[in-house]
Structure formats: C-alpha cells, structure tokens
Amino acid sequence: xxIYADHxxxxxxxxxxxxxxxxxxxxxxxxxxxxxxEGQRAAEALEEARGRIARRxxxxxxxxxxxxxxxxADNQAIRSAxxxxxxxxxxxxxxxxxxxxxxLHTLDALKEEGFSVTLLDVGENGRVTPEQVxxxxxxxxxxxxxxxxxxxxxxxxxxxEIGAVCRAHQVLFxxxxxxxxxxxxxxxxxxxxxxxxxxxxxxxxPKGVGALYARRGVALRSLICGGGQERGKxxxxxxxPGIVGMAAAxxxxxxxxxxxxxxxxxxxxxxxxxLERIPHSVLNGDRTHRLPGNxxxxxxxIEGESLLLMLDDxxxxxxxGSACTSGSLDPxxxxxxxxxxxxxxxxxxxxxxxxxxxxEEVEEILQAVTEVVAALRGMSPVWRDLENGxxxxxxx
Numbered sequence: 364x365x366i367y368a369d370h371x372x373x374x375x376x377x378x379x380x381x382x383x384x385x386x387x388x389x390x391x392x393x394x395x396x397x398x399x400x401e402g403q404r405a406a407e408a409l410e411e412a413r414g415r416i417a418r419r420x421x422x423x424x425x426x427x428x429x430x431x432x433x434x435x436a437d438n439q440a441i442r443s444a445x446x447x448x449x450x451x452x453x454x455x456x457x458x459x460x461x462x463x464x465x466x467l468h469t470l471d472a473l474k475e476e477g478f479s480v481t482l483l484d485v486g487e488n489g490r491v492t493p494e495q496v497x498x499x500x501x502x503x504x505x506x507x508x509x510x511x512x513x514x515x516x517x518x519x520x521x522x523x524e525i526g527a528v529c530r531a532h533q534v535l536f537x538x539x540x541x542x543x544x545x546x547x548x549x550x551x552x553x554x555x556x557x558x559x560x561x562x563x564x565x566x567x568x569p570k571g572v573g574a575l576y577a578r579r580g581v582a583l584r585s586l587i588c589g590g591g592q593e594r595g596k597x598x599x600x601x602x603x604p605g606i607v608g609m610a611a612a613x614x615x616x617x618x619x620x621x622x623x624x625x626x627x628x629x630x631x632x633x634x635x636x637x638l639e640r641i642p643h644s645v646l647n648g649d650r651t652h653r654l655p656g657n658x659x660x661x662x663x664x665i666e667g668e669s670l671l672l673m674l675d676d677x678x679x680x681x682x683x684g685s686a687c688t689s690g691s692l693d694p695x696x697x698x699x700x701x702x703x704x705x706x707x708x709x710x711x712x713x714x715x716x717x718x719x720x721x722x723e724e725v726e727e728i729l730q731a732v733t734e735v736v737a738a739l740r741g742m743s744p745v746w747r748d749l750e751n752g753x754x755x756x757x758x759x
Contacts, residue, residue: 364678365678365679365680366678366679366680366720366724366727366728367680367717367719367720368679368680368681368714368715368716368720368724368728369680369681369682369713369714369715370656370715370716370717371514371515371517371542371565371654371656371657371682371713371715372682372715373564373565373570374564374565374566374567374717375567375719376564376567376568376569376608376612377567377568377611377612377615379567379611379612379615380567380568380569380608380609380611380612380615381608382611383607383608383610383611384569384604384605384607384608384611387405387408387603387604387607388604391404391405391408391603392405393405394600395408395409395600395601395603396590396592396600405603408603408606408607409601409603409606410424411610412606412607412609412610413427413429413606413610415610415613415614416574416609416610416613419549419613419614419617420544420549420550420551420559420576421549421550421551421552421553422551422552422576422578423579425579425594426576426577426578426579427574427575427576428574428575428577428583428593428594428596428597429572429573429574429593429597429601429602429606430572430573430574430575430597431571431572431573431602432562432563432564432570432571432572432573433463433465433539433541433560433561433562433565433573434463434465435573435575435586436560436561436562436573436574436575437463437465437466437469437537437539437560438465438469438586439575439583439584439585439586439597440508440537440558440559440560440575440577440583441456441466441469441470441473441506441508441537442469442473442584442586443558443577443581443582443583443584444456444505444506444535444537444558444581445473445478445505445506446584447505447535447581447582448503448505448506448535449478449505451505452503453502453503453504453505454477454478454479454503454505455478455479455480455481455501455503455504455505456470456473456478456479456480456481456504456505456506456507456508457480457481457483457496457499457500457504457506457507457508458470458480458481458482458483458507458508458509459482459483459485459491459509459510459700460482460483460484460485460696460700461485461489461510461513461515461516461696461697461700461701462508462509462510462539463510463514463539463541465539466508466510466539467696470508481499483495483496483499483509484700485518485700485701486701486702487701487702488518488648488649488652488701489513489516489518489647489648489649489697489700489701490518490520490521490649490652491509491520491521491525492521493521493524493525493527493528496509496525496528496529497528497532500528500529500532500534504532504534505534505535506534506535506536506537507525507529507534507535507536507537508536508537508538508539509522509525509536509537509538510538510539510540510541510542511538511539511540511542511543511544511547511549511559512540512542512543512546512547512653512654513542513648513697514541514542514697515647515659515695515697515698515713516647516648516653516657516659516697516698516701516713517542517648517653517654517656517657517658517659517715518648518649518652518653519543519547519649519652519653519654520538520652522538522554522555522556523553523554523555525555526538526554526555526556526557527555529555529557530555535557535558535581536555536556536557536558537556537557537558537559537560538556538558538559538560539560540559540560540561541560541561541562541565541573542565542654543654544559544561544562544565544566544613545565545566545567545612545613545616545617545620546565546566546616546620546623546624546654546655546656547620547654548620551576551578556576556578557577557578557581558575558576558577558578558581559575559576560573560574560575561573561574561575561576563605563608563609563612563613566612566613566616567612567615567616568605568608568609568611568612568613569604569605569608569609569612571602571605572602572605572606572608572609573609574609577596583596583597585597585598587599619718623655623717623718624655626718627655627656627716627717627718627720628655629722630656630716630720630721630722630725631653631655631656631657631658631716633722633725634658634714634716634725634728634729635650635658637725637726637729637733638658638660638729638732640733641662641732641733641736643662643663643664643749643756643758643759644660644661644662644663644736644758645660645661645707645758646658646659646660647659647660647661647698647701647703647711648701654715656715656716656717656720657713657714657715657716658713658714658715658716659711659712659713659714660711660712661698661703661707661708661710661711661712661758662710662711662712662736662758663706663707663710663746663749663756663757663758664710664739664740664743664745664746664749665710665736665739665740665743665746666709666710666739667683667709667710667711667712668683669739670683670710670712670732670735670736670739671683671712673735673738673739674731674732674735677731677735679727679728679731681712681713681714682712682713682715683695683711683712683713694708694709695708695711698711704757706745706757707757707758712732714728
C-alpha cells in the first residue's frame with residue numbers, strides 16, 4: 364500500500380468531478396460557440412460552471428475567464444496589468460522573492476521590455492507584511508503580485524491587508540491563489556483582490572484547466588490570438604469537460620473545507636512534532652500561518668533527491684519542493700529566499716497531506732523519514748565531518 368503525500372503537486376480527481384465530466388466526454392461533445400442544439404447545451408454547461416465558480420469566489424460570472432491552468436492565468440493577469448500600467452506610463456511592479464516561477468519568469472520577461480521589478484524579502488518565516496508593500500509602492504507602480512499561499516512551504520500571506528494597501532494607493536493587486544482555492548475561504552471583494560489565479564487539479568479537479576478572476580473594469584489582454592471565446596479574453600474552444608469538472612470539484616472542496624481543515628491541521632501538527640525530533644532538522648515557513656496540510660523540513664547532512672528516492676522505495680510519494688522544478692539541480696529559490704544556505708536547502712522534504720491521509724499513515728511516514736535520514740547520514744562524508752567537529756552545524 365502506497366502513501367501519497369504530494370498533494371501540493373497535484374490531487375487525485377474526485378469521483379464527484381469525474382461524474383460531472385463524463386456526460387461531456389461522451390454525448391455532450393458540442394462546441395459552445397455553435398448555434399445548434401448540441402452547441403447550446405455545451406454553452407449552458409459552460410455558463411453554469413462559470414456561475415458556480417463565481418459564487419465560490421464572491422464575484423460575478425462575467426469576472427471569470429477560463430484558462431488552461433494557473434500558469435496561464437498568472438501570465439495573463441500580470442501581462443494585462445503591465446499593459447494597463449504602460450498606457451499610463453507606470454512600469455513598476457512589486458512582487459516577492461519566493462513566488463511561483465509562472466510569476467517570476469513573467470516578471471523577468473517584462474524587465475526585458477522596460478519594466479522595473481521590486482521583489483520583497485519574505486524573511487525567515489516566509490511572510491510579507493502590508494508595511495513592506497506600502498513602503499515599496501511608487502508613483503509609477505502599476506501592480507502588486509503576492510501569492511496567497513506558497514506552493515513549497517505553505518505559508519499564508521495577509522492578503523486582505525495587502526489588498527487594502529493597494530486599494531488605498533490605486534494599484535492593481537494580483538494573487539496567485541493556486542494553492543489556496545478550495546482549501547481556504549476566499550472572497551475576492553472582501554479580500555481586496557483585483558486579479559486571482561486558480562487551477563483545478565489542486566483541489567481534486569482535472570489537470571489542464573484553471574481560471575482567472577479579473578475585477579470588473581480591469582481589462583484583460585488575451586495571450587492567445589484566434590476566435591472570440593471568453594468574450595474575447597482567451598481565444599480557443601473551451602474545455603467543457605474540464606471546466607464542468609472544475610466547478611464540481613470546487614463546490615465539493617468548499618463544502619467540506621471546515622471539516623477537512625480540522626482533520627488536516629491535526630495530522631500536520633503531528634507530523635511536524637515527529638520530524639522535529641530528528642536532530643539537526645528545521646521546519647521551513649511560519650508555524651501558524653500555513654496551509655493545513657503542508658509540512659516542509661530541511662535536514663542537515665543529506666541530499667533531498669536521495670531522500671525522496673528512498674522514501675519512494677518504501678512506498679511514500681513526497682517531494683522536495685515545486686513539481687514544476689523537480690528536474691532542476693539548483694536549490695529551491697523559496698528556501699534561499701528564507702535565508703537557508705545552499706547546502707541546507709538541498710536537504711529539503713515537502714510532505715503535503717489531504718483528507719484521504721490518516722493518522723496511521725503519518726506514523727508510518729515519521730518512521731520512514733527518521734530511518735532514511737539516519738541511513739543517508741551514515742553514508743555521508745559531510746555528516747562525518749559535522750559529527751567529528753571538522754565542520755560546524757548550521758541547524759542546531
């Protein structure tokens with residue numbers, strides 16, 4: 364029996380979402396842009412799903428644009444805000460040093476186009492303050508982009524307060540909420556959010572579909588040229604099965620949110636307490652302001668890749684950080700932003716739980732991680748140097 368503890372990378376498709384999708388994978392294959400009956404039935408399903416997602420976010424259906432996922436939504440949100448800013452000769456953007464690469468790489472591209480970017484320090488606990496944001500805003504600032512919850516260390520940002528600062532300065536505020544939607548209560552109006560990105564496969568929906576919320580009056584610039592789908596904001600025939608499945612999965616996740624949060628918080632804290640017993644280990648990110656199912660540790664004297672492979676051999680699926688950078692040999696930019704040294708950042712482990720995980724599975728994970736870390740340290744010349752005093756421990 365395997366234990367899946369990598370839900371931040373992706374979640375399994377829920378039965379509810381699958382059942383909602385099946386009619387549109389089989390008989391309901393119409394194109395929603397077509398005028399015939401088959402097309403109009405697809406169009407009705409499309410708009411019903413748009414309305415359901417809008418209700419969960421506290422916005423109107425016209426403020427929802429469907430995308431291929433969170434990365435596309437991030438790109439469109441940031442590029443649209445930059446385009447709007449440039450029209451007013453405002454070319455300064457504020458973000459953080461530990462955003463998802465969909466944000467950071469878009470900002471890098473905009474810098475080559477003449478924009479300036481300020482990346483805020485997130486501190487050792489992985490949190491940005493509203494005061495930091497306010498201090499960084501300039502007369503030419505056109506956008507602030509701060510992720511709702513970090514995809515690696517799970518820290519939750521003070522989004523409502525940051526949004527209020529942006530509103531006071533009349534600066535657009537975008538949040539990458541891919542890890543938060545379906546897991547935390549979000550109301551875009553109350554949270555002072557102008558633009559929000561989400562992705563279905565993070566809350567038991569299908570892969571390859573997501574959405575972008577854009578507050579009424581914020582004009583989106585389409586990244587894809589073609590037809591007039593999504594009111595001209597995103598060309599390409601809509602993925603009706605995926606969109607319907609996303610709406611069903613989001614409804615289900617929101618309805619079970621409170622019950623699941625209590626269950627997951629208990630498992631998370633049990634896991635943190637057990638891993639902290641391993642000598643020279645450290646929890647990454649804020650202890651309190653973090654996603655209910657997220658646990659992220661560094662272990663001195665080991666390589667994270669070896670840890671993951673040995674855990675996989677023992678039937679445990681985990682990760683060291685973002686699935687989008689799993690092929691990279693570089694240490695996590697998130698951990699470096701926290702101030703972790705390179706050699707410590709390399710020895711990281713992310714365990715992300717969901718409602719299917721049990722207390723017994725957590726106990727099995729704890730035993731496996733403890734034994735694997737000990738085995739890896741036993742083979743490591745670096746660890747021998749640390750034990751013999753030839754090197755100083757970084758993690759006390």
